[in-house]
Amino acid sequence: MSLAPFVQILGRGQGRARSMTRDEAEAAMTAMLAEGAAPEAVGAILMLMRMKGETADEIAGFAAAAHAALPPWSGTRPALDWPSYAAGRTRGLPWFLLAARLVADAGVPVLLHGWNSHQGTRASVRAALPVLGLRPAECMAEAAWHLGTDGIAYLPLETMAPGVMALLRLRDTLGLRSCVNTVCRMLNPGGAPAAVQGVFHPPYRELQADAGMHLGLDRLSVLKGGGGEFEHHPGKEIALFGLREGRPWTGAAPQVLDAHRRLADAPSDPAALGAIWRGDLRDEFAEAIVLSTAALALDAAGIDAPGRTAQALWQDRARNLVA
Known part of the structure; x- marks a missing residue:
């Protein structure tokens, strides 16, 4: 055509x-x-x-x-779709991965999918996956298998949608971001009824919420997050946009710490992700990022008392992350 x-x-x-x-x-x-x-x-x-x-x-x-255009999904379906497509060259470690793990521990299967142009940096999502006992799925079927066995999976964009990946990479030729970045956040490859999404530019919060309504999402939470990811700064109150029961909704992520810090001021060594999860390292700011982000994701998934649930999951977490 x-x-x-x-x-x-x-x-x-x-x-x-x-x-x-x-x-x-x-x-x-x-x-x-x-x-x-x-x-x-x-x-x-x-x-x-x-x-x-x-x-x-x-x-x-x-x-x-x-x-x-995606291959058909078969097997365990996600309950929460969690896209990760931010460039975020100046952001810190991907603490939201620990939050996603907590949500999965609540019995909410989480499908992470994405591509990040900063994959070679220490803050890379891909680099952090092994620290958390995760590895990228090599196909849609493997992602569904990971969901069934681990409750969480990471599906790379180039694996599930090479054609969309080619469109995204046109930024290298055109020199400018295109709407494909936003489209990737709306892909929802596993057909989850709920989703969380981060943005870097605030106007996209309402745009993505409206697009999610057109696509039939039941629940969606969108925030201006760290580097454009779905990650809450615990020292700030941040506006939320999205859907509840398929209808437009707004809310707020509350400030939980009196901390005038940047997300990048949390520990920067990728090993800190595993160390904080195991309890070998304590950092109030980093833990607050994880817990506040997990609470917002649990709320998006429809879990009651999301803040208390996140706290309980953190206290009872299995300290061994080796898959």
Whole structure:
């Protein structure tokens, strides 16, 4: 299918250009993922959307088409979808991984999926996985198996959706972020009924919440988190946007510490993740990041008394993280 009609919709000029409908966006993404899609047209669509600003209908249409192109999911389904696509070169360690582990320990299967352009740094999500006794799944079926056995899985974008990965990597060619970063957060490969999402730029909170409603999510929490991840700074009250029972919802992540610190001021050695989990290292700030983030994720998953539940899980956690 030619991409020219979609370029025309977006680029006709002042007073004539418009946003795509959801159906048009779904058709456009289907065509962009098809073999032989003209790279010039793909780049034009992504950059025209960046210039005008994407709509929730466009994000929902793109995400629906990208999801439809994924291999079918079989086996244990996640209860909570947890995307991780932030660049976050200046952020600290991925403490949210410990929070995700706590949520899984509550009996809520958690599917982490993502790609991070800073994978070579010490703050890399991929680098931290072995410390937590986790490893990337090599296919969708393996991710479902991990969920069934461990309650948590990490699925790399390049494994589940190489076509979407190619679109994301166009940033290296175009020099600019595109809406594909947002689409990846909405992929929900396992069809979880609830999700948590982080953003770096505040306007995306409402955009992603609206897109999630169009995609039929039941529960969703979106916050401006550390480096763009779903990670709460415990020294700040942070606004939340999302869905409850499929309807728009807003809330607030409360301040739990009187701490004027950056997330990057927590311990920076990746080994600290495992040390704090085992109790070999104590750091009030790092532990507060984990517990406050876990409480927000438990709330998104519909768990009662999420704060007390997170505290209880932390006190009773199995200290050995070796898978």
